[in-house]
Amino acid sequence: MTDGSLLSGLDRRSFLVNTGLITTGITAGGLALTGGTAQAAPATRRAPRPGDPFTLGVASGDPSHDGFVLWTRLATRPLAENGLGGMPAKTVPVQWQVAEDARFRRVVRHGTADARPASAHSVHVELSGLRPGREYWYRFKTGKHVSPAGLTRTAPHPGTFGPALAMAFVSCSQYEHGHFTAYRRLAEEHPDLILHLGDYQYEYAKDSYEIPGGNVRDHEGPETVTLAGYRQRHAQYKSDPDLQAAHRAAPWLVVFDDHEVENNWAGDVPEEGSDTPERDEFLKRRAAAFQAYYENMPLRRGSVPHGPDIQIYRRVRWGRLAGFHMLDTRQFRDDQACGDGNKVCPAAADPARSITGAKQEKWLLDGFRRSEARWDVIGQQVFFAQRDSDAGPLKKTSQDAWDGYVASRKRITDGWVAAKVRNPVVLTGDVHAHWASDLKADYDDPSSRTVGSELVCSSITSGGDGADSNPADHPYLKINKHLRFYNNQRGYVITRIGKDEMRADFKTVPTVRTPGAAASTKATFVIHDRVPGLKQTYLRPYTSVRATAEDPSDIIEYTIESENRRP
Template sequence: MHVTGENSPLTPSRRTVLAGGAALGAVAVGTALPLGASAAQGAGKPGTGEVFTLGVASGDPDHHSVVLWTRLARSPLAEDGLGGMSGTIEVEWEIARDERFRKIVRRGRERTDAAAGYAVHAEVAGLAPGSEYFYRFRMGRHVSPAGRTRTAPAPGVLGAGLAMSFASCSQYEHGYFTAYSHLAADEPDLVLHLGDYIYEYKADSYVSPTGNVRDHSGPETESLANYRQRYAQYRTDADLQAAHAVAPWLFVPDDHEVDNNWASDVYEKPQLPQPNFIQRRADAFRALYENMPLRRRNRPSGSHIQLYRTVRWGALANFHMLDTRQYRDDQACDDGWKVCADAADPARSLTGDEQEAWLLDQFRRSRARWDVLGQQVFFARRVNAAGATSMDAWDGYRGSQERIAEGWLAAGVRNPLVLTGDVHTHWANELKANYADADSAVVGTELVTSSITSGGDGADSDPNDDNNLKLNPHIKFRNNQRGYVRTKITRDEVRADFRVLDKVTEAGLPARTRASFVVADRNPGLTEATPG
């Protein structure tokens, strides 16, 4: 990487407008598309000869640096996964204090080629803490859309608060990504994505109850070229591009970035031969790194990728981003919903011993107001009418579930908050010291986001006629519509708004807040609030 100050010229002939499903006035110059128009008109179809067809992104900020990302592709859906690019290419980037790029603070150049999938990662340091920036890329005469990013506050600074939204599970075939557009329109400071960013299936092999509205390109993703092509297809969606461009992301994958319900070295259906699974996982991780704004230290090594990490937001919050796939024991009792004695075996682990020890140490070291676990699968105890629990969630790894909660209690964590994806449904849960005792103390709070599209349109849930709530009294809310969760984190409370859309099989529909809850400082548990 070559980085300079303000003297290295990057003189674009034009400023490319960020065209997303939402009008991002803080980023765009010119007129953005009206809400949903991008999807309705065939979201993300690139112009002839364009190279920044996959948009821009930023991620993993600290108080003085951030990762900037783009990936070049003239033909995003090319079967070889290289997007119609060739040779070694130099890409310039710049980051500015203002959206019109009159106050440039850093410039630099990166080289990319086929070995990198024509992805560009620039780690830009020397930035001011707690500050908003704008960035863009240039290749020859081509200038990328602009993105907005932000650094974390300085260590020890609580700040005025953090607007953070989190999302999960965006199956391209099941619906339009309008929820991403609404998330972008909220203009959060930070976005967490908790997995299932892509899905591995070939067209029409995973059909939602309300039908598929668009198709995956290519076969089931099993090779590097397949994964690169699939990420590119998702990245052409203008609503998703808008969500990436509006704020820095913290990302962790779940299962579909590799294979449904995989666990460590075990693929979904071990009874069927898949001798290439370890290579498949290596290819999936390589493509994941190429397509996410991750730091160089997260670059995969063969079939392993280091993704669990803590990102600190001043003294306000520590975000402990977990990996609940790569180190877990295989699901007990052949997976699924089961009454399974093996699930209670304390030796079984969802995180693996090393990650668990790391997380418990992070708890002991923490001085943050809020300690947030950004992770993938349902944490609270959850039983169905048959008394079964999910072997793929923390319930299938009872020892891990109990040790993590006991760990934050032993460490005196001030406010533990678990954020979860995976289940395609909104939930708000109180975490108990003993789930078998209705009067047991509440020791933490879990907020679970629904999917962006996975599962199709869904339907609203009646809290007065919901067995999930009756069987699990620590669960205070459930809703089976698509959407995301919008939060405001302050020194005194976390407010969570569960955002929903009535349909995702139609593009551009409005979003609304279905329910809101508040978690108060030093008072784990949920208080329902007027929807915001």
């Protein structure tokens, strides 16, 4: 089969998503990838050869106008209990290639990186000097084994807008709660950039976080506490073919939330609170979690952890079109003032409290003042807008979200207003449901000025199937007039960011209990340039099929509370 016949009739990006393209027997740029003719793997999984070390796939991330990070991790036995993936206790050289075409005929960069036991045989290749606004293909080789090929891209030149940006964002993929179908459907959207806003993996032991109807799959190993445990858990997630497809499809920008370490941790305070004797042990746990997180993500050298500390907040520029401010709302936050959960908490308004910490807050506000982007996008983890669940005079809000840090939220909102940020948009994960909101200067005054927009993605699987819902019936939308949309199914959000508008399609899948479900658009919102707030342009009719709850209140409480307490 010739190269032309292999790709005939196939969109090259679809081919990548569906097969995990394997190209062998080609010599280019001084790197010989031998081992037979080019072949396509089955549509749902690349058939591994015996001893294949590329069982965890490939990924790219943190694009700049002239480069990006390439990632892989070698593992012949991904679920090995020691977390080392069945690899020998020695350094393994890994060759890599970057090409301008899917067949690797025009290789522009190549080299060799060392996969070391100390980093669980992970590889991070940080590239610069490439052409701006371009697609590139990449792959790895060690011994006789060649990895699947991935597709990535550089951002536009800082002085140009470039074409419209197809950006998607996701969060909350609990392996036990369902199949990662939404990742597969997202890959098929052919995005230019994917943001993951936290809870990439979950720490729980098998069946300790159960959903109505029972879990779909099982976690391997005990609750993650040690470095070996976190490495094994990441490997289990990375072994999923749908997640691998999403990583191959585009570069990612990642930030963590709580479950990459432990449920509802805050700064150096574990879930059980600051008075527990396990505080020192928690910092050891945090160090192990951060080490494994870096090893398994396409992050730059600036994010190499140092013990229990990691630099994850950062800024990525997409030409003149967009600036992405990626936040860390866990590592530097004050502990939740009144404990976790949805409750009345006057201390949440204490001006001394911060969810970002003073240094990160200053960095963000400085970024607003210096920004020249048409769209300033804040990628972060927890609900930003006020979300009061009490219809009376009391204010009952989630203390794990920005509602537990009211003054911190106001300083940042006032900061982008004072800096005259042209189009501020907050992107959020965490709550296992789709939401959309106008951001207000004063949430207690519904007539106050709208100063921005918030888009919240549902989970990939966390919480199970959920159910379709009529936003008009949701009590939170009646209490909080700035909340514009809610849906409790699983899915993702894909946006198209242009000079004149940002369009957001809220995508859902009907089930994650079985694989292969189709995705559809539940609602579409548009944000127009220089017009803060959301305009809804489409809403799919509500279907009254209930999947995981007996009545609407069950769904509401499960969605709001499930991330704020250990099940």
